[in-house]
Amino acid sequence: MNHVSLVLVSHSEEIAEGLKKLLEQVAPNVGIAAAGGNNGEIGTNALRIQEAIESVYSEKGTVVLFDLGSALLNAELALEMAGGKERVRIADAPLVEGAYIAAVEAGLGKPLEEVVQACEAVKQMVKIEK
Amino acid sequence: MNLGVEQAKAWIDQMNELFQQQKQYLTELDQAIGDGDHGWNMARGFQEAVDKISSNRYEDLGTLLKDVAMTLIAKVGGASGPLYGTAFLKMSQVLAGKQEGNEQEWIAALGEALAGLKARGKAQVGEKTMIDVWEPVVMFLQEKGQLLAREAAQLAQQKMEETKTLEAKKGRAAYLGKRSIGHIDPGSASSCLLFIAFAKVVES
Numbered sequence: 001m002n003h004v005s006l007v008l009v010s011h012s013e014e015i016a017e018g019l020k021k022l023l024e025q026v027a028p029n030v031g032i033a034a035a036g037g038n039n040g041e042i043g044t045n046a047l048r049i050q051e052a053i054e055s056v057y058s059e060k061g062t063v064v065l066f067d068l069g070s071a072l073l074n075a076e077l078a079l080e081m082a083g084g085k086e087r088v089r090i091a092d093a094p095l096v097e098g099a100y101i102a103a104v105e106a107g108l109g110k111p112l113e114e115v116v117q118a119c120e121a122v123k124q125m126v127k128i129e130k
Numbered sequence: 131m132n133l134g135v136e137q138a139k140a141w142i143d144q145m146n147e148l149f150q151q152q153k154q155y156l157t158e159l160d161q162a163i164g165d166g167d168h169g170w171n172m173a174r175g176f177q178e179a180v181d182k183i184s185s186n187r188y189e190d191l192g193t194l195l196k197d198v199a200m201t202l203i204a205k206v207g208g209a210s211g212p213l214y215g216t217a218f219l220k221m222s223q224v225l226a227g228k229q230e231g232n233e234q235e236w237i238a239a240l241g242e243a244l245a246g247l248k249a250r251g252k253a254q255v256g257e258k259t260m261i262d263v264w265e266p267v268v269m270f271l272q273e274k275g276q277l278l279a280r281e282a283a284q285l286a287q288q289k290m291e292e293t294k295t296l297e298a299k300k301g302r303a304a305y306l307g308k309r310s311i312g313h314i315d316p317g318s319a320s321s322c323l324l325f326i327a328f329a330k331v332v333e334s
């Protein structure tokens with residue numbers, strides 16, 4: 001694949017799946033995997049995230065975005081378990097806006113570090129002009 | 131005294147029994163300051179772990195504890211799945227290739243488990259997490275240099291009670307801020323059961 005791919009980690013399966021749909025509309029050429037829920041319940045699960053990373057991993061790189069609490073613990077563990085996948089980054093960004101920018105940048109063929117920077121910059125974005 | 135594969139299996143069995151008995155209680159603790167899934171997650175995960183290990187023969191402690199770790203990571207999930215999973219994974223590394231471990235080796239394994247928990251969750255003592263039980267208990271065992279499991283379990287119980295007075299700084303409960311004060315931390319309660327189960331096995 002010649003695009004950076006994305007993994008969306010949420011406590012809710014529907015949030016992850018819904019966000020994936022939203023992004024596919026703006027970036028149909030980007031590999032996106034949803035890793036929501038924990039064994040059918042609300043929560044996150046490292047094995048689920050590991051499978052998601054492996055399903056879209058590309059040499060160009062993969063960015064993992066996450067929501068709350070245990071999502072980061074499980075994402076970090078998933079990365080360790082996936083082993084040898086050098087080009088995976090966990091982005092410190094809000095899930096929805098971060099993933100949206102990441103999809104746009106990845107769709108433009110931007111390299112991994114630029115995609116990560118762009119979605120982390122979302123933290124400074126003003127949504128309502130005062 | 132040495133603890134081998136059979137004792138380690140008995141430990142996991144004991145933990146499972148306690149989690150099945152206490153799942154309602156753990157869940158109530160988690161309802162107060164979290165999302166109310168802790169008891170169910172622990173009960174489900176340890177039942178799966180027991181199912182997995184009871185149908186296997188193990189030549190060494192490392193393989194047994196690694197199977198437990200991977201089952202917890204896959205079946206418990208949430209925060210406690212990766213945390214307990216990491217703890218058992220670290221113990222499995224210390225006890226790899228050994229049919230049994232002596233007291234020093236088990237204390238070293240618990241020490242590595244604590245280090246793994248802290249690296250994974252980045253929590254310190256006083257932040258109202260399971261670290262508030264694990265760290266004092268492991269330090270007690272390291273100081274004594276003996277597997278004084280009953281005293282360790284008593285200390286675990288006391289430290290669990292003390293989490294009531296703390297304000298949560300990590301995990302879901304941290305979103306509650308000061309409103310988390312006055313409740314026992316659910317992960318500290320399940321960790322206390324882990325040390326109680328350990329004491330039962332060591333004493334028998």
Ligand SMILES: Nc1ncnc2c1ncn2[C@@H]1O[C@H](COP(=O)(O)OP(=O)(O)OP(=O)(O)O)[C@@H](O)[C@H]1O
Pocket residue numbers: 011042043044068069070071160164165166167168171207208209210211213247250251252253258259260261300301302303315316317318
């Ligand atoms: N960063 C952390 N470090 C150590 N222990 C933690 C951390 N975060 C949570 N815990 C422990 O985990 C317990 C909660 O476990 P539980 O399985 O219920 O996770 P959860 O909060 O439901 O996870 P989720 O974020 O998926 O909702 C807490 O009571 C606490 O002891």
Ligand SMILES: [Mg+2]
Pocket residue numbers: 160164165166167168208302
């Ligand atoms: Mg919970």
